[in-house]
Amino acid sequence: MEMMRISIHRRLLCSVYKVVLRSYVNSCRAVLLPRFGGPEVLQVHSDVPVPDLKPNEVLVRSRAVSINPLDTRMRSGYGRSIFEPLLPIILGRDVSGEVAAIGASVRSLVVGQEVFGALHPTAIRGTYTDYAILPENEVTAKPSSLSHVEASAIPFAALTAWRALKSTARISEGQRILVVGGGGAVGFSAIQLAVAAGCHVATTCGRESVDRMLKAGAEQAVDYVAEVVDVELAIRGKFDVVLDTIGVPETERYGINFLKRGGHYMTLQGEAASLADNYGLAIGLPLAKGAELKKQIKYRYSHGIEYSWTYMRADFEGLIEIRKLCDAGRLKIPVDKTFPITQVKDAHVAKDKKIIPGKVVLELS
Ligand SMILES: NC(=O)c1ccc[n+]([C@@H]2O[C@H](COP(=O)([O-])OP(=O)(O)OC[C@H]3O[C@@H](n4cnc5c(N)ncnc54)[C@H](OP(=O)(O)O)[C@@H]3O)[C@@H](O)[C@H]2O)c1
Structure with a gap:
C-alpha cells in the first residue's frame, strides 16, 4: 500500500x-x-x-x-x-x-x-x-x-563494442580476441568487455597506449607504428574473434589471416553509409548488402570464417551491463x-x- x-x-x-x-x-x-x-x-x-x-x-x-x-x-x-x-x-x-x-x-x-x-x-x-x-x-x-x-x-563506444563482441560474435570465456586499434574508445571498450568476459585479449595500438592496454588486461599490446613492418610477426597465435576498428585493407588482410577456422572477423568500417551517400538510399543500401555478402561468401570459402560489418545499435540490457562494469571499476574511457x-x-x-x-x-x- x-x-x-x-x-x-x-x-x-x-x-x-x-x-x-x-x-x-x-x-x-x-x-x-x-x-x-x-x-x-x-x-x-x-x-x-x-x-x-x-x-x-x-x-x-x-x-x-x-x-x-x-x-x-x-x-x-x-x-x-x-x-x-x-x-x-x-x-x-x-x-x-x-x-x-x-x-x-x-x-x-x-x-x-x-x-x-x-x-x-x-x-x-x-x-x-x-x-x-x-x-x-x-x-x-x-x-x-x-x-x-x-x-x-562511454555509451556510444561501449555499445558499439558490445554489439560486435556480445551480440554478433557471442564471445565466451577462454576465447582469444584480437582488437585491431585498441587505443580508441571503441577498441578500449572492447578490450575491457572481453577481459571482463574471461577472454584472452591481444591488441594493436599506438606507443602511448601500450601501458593502458596492458593495465586493462590485454595480454599483448603491439605498437602498430614501431612494428609497422612486423605487426603480423609480433602478434602471437590464432584468434577466435577479430574486431577491426581501423578496417583498412591491410588490417582486414591480417585480421582475417589471424583467425582460426570458424572464427569471426568484424570491421567497424562497413560501407553502407558511404554507398548510400554516393548512389542514394534506394540503390546504395542494396549495393552495400551485396558487397558485404560477396565478402562473406569469399571468406567462408577461402578461410572458413564469418565476416561482418558491425554497427552501433541501441541495446538496453547492454547499457545496463556496461553501467555495472563501470561501477565495478572494470570499464572506463x-x-x-x-x-x-x-x-x-x-x-x-x-x-x-x-x-x-x-x-x-x-x-x-
Ligand atoms: N560502425 C559503427 O557503428 C561505428 C561506431 C563507432 C565508431 N566507428 C568507427 O570506428 C573507428 C574508431 O572509433 P572510436 O570512437 O574508437 O575512435 P577514436 O576514439 O577516435 O580512436 C581512434 C584510435 O585508433 C587508433 N589507430 C589509428 N590507426 C591505427 C592503426 N593503423 N592501428 C591501430 N590503431 C590505430 C589510434 O589509437 P592510438 O592512440 O593507440 O594510436 C586512435 O586514437 C572510427 O573510424 C569510427 O568512425 C564505427
Missing part, C-alpha cells in the same frame, strides 16, 4: 513537473549544423525548439556530451543521404545528465535521476543541446562512481580534454587536426 502511494505520488510529481517544464522549456540552447562542412559551420543557438515528448521518450538535462568520430564525419557530410533533407540537425550521440521529464509510458526512470545513454547512429536530434531527447531504451541510470564528464565518454559547449568549434578543430588523440567532452552548465 505504502509502495503504491509512493508510486502514485511520484507519478503525480512527474506530471506536475512535466507541465511546469513544458511551460518554460519550449526552447533551449543547441549546436546546429545548418550545412555540411568544417568546424566553422557549427552554430550555437539559444532558442532551438524542444519538441514535445513521445510516450516512450525521456528529456535529459545534458551536463556532458562526448564527441565521437561519427559527429565530425556527419558534420563533413557522412550520412548525407539521410541527413541532408533534414538540415539543420543537432549533432551528438552520447549524453550524461539528469532526467528533466518523462513520456507517459516511461517506467524505468524518474525526474531528477542522473542518467547516461547514447542515441542510435541515425537519430536526427542529437545531444549537443541543454535538453536532449532519448527513447527510454537508450538511457539508464548513470554509473554512480563516474562524473558526468566520465560517463558521457579516459577523457583527454573538456570544452564548454560554447567552444564546440574549437573542440571539432582539435579532433579534425588530431591535436587531441583521445576523448573530448563538451560540458553544459
